[in-house]
Amino acid sequence: MKCCKEKISFYIDGEMAQAEKEAFIKHLEGCGFCTKLVEELSSQKEMIENLFVRLEAEAPIELKSRVMARIEERRAFNWWPVILRRIAVAGCMAGLVFALMMSYPKKKEEGYMSQIVANSIEEREEAYLLREQTKVFLNRCL
Amino acid sequence: MLNFEEVFEKFKDRVFRTSLRLLGDVEEARDVAQDVFLSAYKSYDKFREESAVYSWLYRITVNKAINALKKRKKALSLDEPIGNDKEGNPIYYEPACPKPNPEKRAEIEEGRNRVRLAIARLPKKYQEVVVLKEMEGISYEEIAKILGITRDVVGIRLFRAREMLRKELKNEVL
DSSP states (O other): OOHHHHHHEEETTOOOHHHHHHHHHHHHHHHHHHHHHHHHHHHHHHOOOOOOOOTTOOTTTTTHHHHHHHHHHHHHOOHHHHHHHHHHHHHHHHHHHEEEEEEOOOOSSHHHHHHHHHHHHHHHHHHHEEEEEHHHHHHHHH | OOOOOHHHHHHHHHHHHHHHHHHHOOOHHHHHHHHEEEEEEEHHGOOSHHHHHHHHHHHHHHHHHHHHHOOSSOOTTTTOEEOOTTTTOOOOOOOOSSSSHHHHHHHHHHHHHHHHHHHTTOOHHHHHIIIIIIOOOOHHHHHHHHTTTOOHHHHHHHHHHHHHHHHHHHHHHH
């Protein structure tokens, strides 16, 4: 059913080859669902065409002068202050980032990793002692 | 490859007409058309051939017009002219009836607005095919070239877009 449904637009828009059209018409004879959909979508298409397609309008005469005026404005616009302002802002941002990076305390690489490991071992030992002390305290209470 | 002014002359009516069909308001359509050509001017050196410009113009027109439609807050006035004929006389948006009475015009305009809003709610890739086919009456082959897709994909997207439109329009009525 899905592959037949999607042929409906080709059929109602007259975009089907003759052989395919004949096969589709034969299908419609035996398929109430597709027939109904063809009717509904055809009448919707006709409704929209009646509402819109028959309008023929030309662009207003002043459109060209307006477009050309905007183009001239754009050409005449002095871009240098804008460009310089943006360069200045970008420069300040880069300087700020650089200053932040320089002020951040540097860790000495030598012994840094071993210091981290040592801290970790110390913390685990403290945690172990704390657990043991807690057990003793609870045993005394109970 | 045409220069920018030649492109403008060649496509100005199409761009304006597509905007007008989507927006139904001359001023808004003119603003959108102006934006479209200004954007085209900014990007013009990137185009290598005329067909690329044509595709780009259509896509950007549909996108900008639908964005303008979504932002719109005021209701459209029925008494404003929506275009000019070749002699420069104002014309009113009445394609179906030569001289409809005010009630009929109101009904027509309401119908158009429902369709416009329903199209604006579709996913972007479906908006493009629906506008190009339903509003502009362009062939599948031409749509395929404009959007850079195959003819088969055009047909499939159109089917799905129409199905979604059908549900949107039914919900509007209910």
